[in-house]
Amino acid sequence: MNYQQILDTIYEEMSYRDVSGKVASYIPELARVDRKKFGMHVYCGDQENFSFGDSDECFSIQSISKVFTLAMAMRLMGEDLWDRLNVEPSGDPFNSLTQLEYENGVPRNPFINAGALVLSDILVDQLKDPKRELLDFVHKITGDTSIKYDETVAQSEKSTGYRNIALVNYIKALGNIKCDVEPIVDFYFHQCSLSMSCAQLSKAFMIFANKGRVLETGEKILKPKTVKRINALMQTCGFYDEAGEFSFQVGLPGKSGVGGGIVAIHPDNYSVAVWSPILNEKGNSELGMKALERLTTLTGVSVF
Numbered sequence: 367m368n369y370q371q372i373l374d375t376i377y378e379e380m381s382y383r384d385v386s387g388k389v390a391s392y393i394p395e396l397a398r399v400d401r402k403k404f405g406m407h408v409y410c411g412d413q414e415n416f417s418f419g420d421s422d423e424c425f426s427i428q429s430i431s432k433v434f435t436l437a438m439a440m441r442l443m444g445e446d447l448w449d450r451l452n453v454e455p456s457g458d459p460f461n462s463l464t465q466l467e468y469e470n471g472v473p474r475n476p477f478i479n480a481g482a483l484v485l486s487d488i489l490v491d492q493l494k495d496p497k498r499e500l501l502d503f504v505h506k507i508t509g510d511t512s513i514k515y516d517e518t519v520a521q522s523e524k525s526t527g528y529r530n531i532a533l534v535n536y537i538k539a540l541g542n543i544k545c546d547v548e549p550i551v552d553f554y555f556h557q558c559s560l561s562m563s564c565a566q567l568s569k570a571f572m573i574f575a576n577k578g579r580v581l582e583t584g585e586k587i588l589k590p591k592t593v594k595r596i597n598a599l600m601q602t603c604g605f606y607d608e609a610g611e612f613s614f615q616v617g618l619p620g621k622s623g624v625g626g627g628i629v630a631i632h633p634d635n636y637s638v639a640v641w642s643p644i645l646n647e648k649g650n651s652e653l654g655m656k657a658l659e660r661l662t663t664l665t666g667v668s669v670f
């Protein structure tokens with residue numbers, strides 16, 4: 367497959383597109399990002415990777431980090447995790463509070479904010495230094511120790527994070543949060559602030575395309591069964607109330623973030639990351655979704 371030629375075609379096609387959405391502004395720091403940024407990176411291995419545009423520039427990965435914290439929580443909790451979280455698509459916006467009321471504080475899935483905040487509670491409860499351990503996890507799966515949190519973004523989100531703080535308080539009132547609210551949201555705002563490029567993200571997600579092993583070293587990070595479940599959740603819940611549309615258009619398991627990044631994987635084949643900060647009304651990268659639709663259409667390969 368000539369991925370570079372396909373990427374060049376996508377870059378060319380996308381340059382003619384009108385993009386109508388807006389950059390996220392409810393986190394003040396994200397509103398400062400240049401809306402014209404656009405990059406994409408397909409990773410098949412260290413010697414075999416393909417890219418265009420701003421693929422080496424770091425951006426705020428935001429909710430893409432929820433896949434990393436889910437992987438860490440599954441390693442710690444095994445099947446017991448599913449007493450605290452459900453595995454159904456929510457059909458609601460990522461920051462919604464409504465379902466919690468009638469579902470007794472058990473979030474629909476780990477990829478909406480409510481679910482990720484329960485994951486955060488678990489990691490804060492069980493790990494001595496969760497921020498350090500999350501960084502160690504990301505460094506290990508990428509082999510890249512330069513990846514770090516963006517303190518300015520973390521503090522910016524903290525200053526306006528009323529909904530997330532409300533979510534933790536509400537879930538705690540319903541009995542599904544153990545720790546104090548402050549360390550949970552502090553960890554959550556930091557995980558969202560992780561600053562990574564498309565090149566780094568696509569390499570990190572290769573463990574989900576390679577049955578839980580780091581491709582370059584062969585090191586086993588996750589059990590194949592864990593990977594199967596995480597990929598199933600990305601397929602059904604990775605794009606909030608647009609999960610059906612992403613599946614329909616692209617046909618790969620993936621995860622988005624309001625920083626404008628999307629990562630998707632083709633099991634046993636490749637991992638791909640794309641970044642364009644302009645979001646559609648569901649909070650997913652407008653150009654990113656279109657670029658990935660073109661990738662699976664032009665290659666003629668998806669998981670379906």
Ligand code: GLN
Nearest residue numbers: 428429460479558623624
């Ligand atoms: N930090 C963001 C929030 O909690 C993450 C949301 C997202 O990327 N969808 O609102």
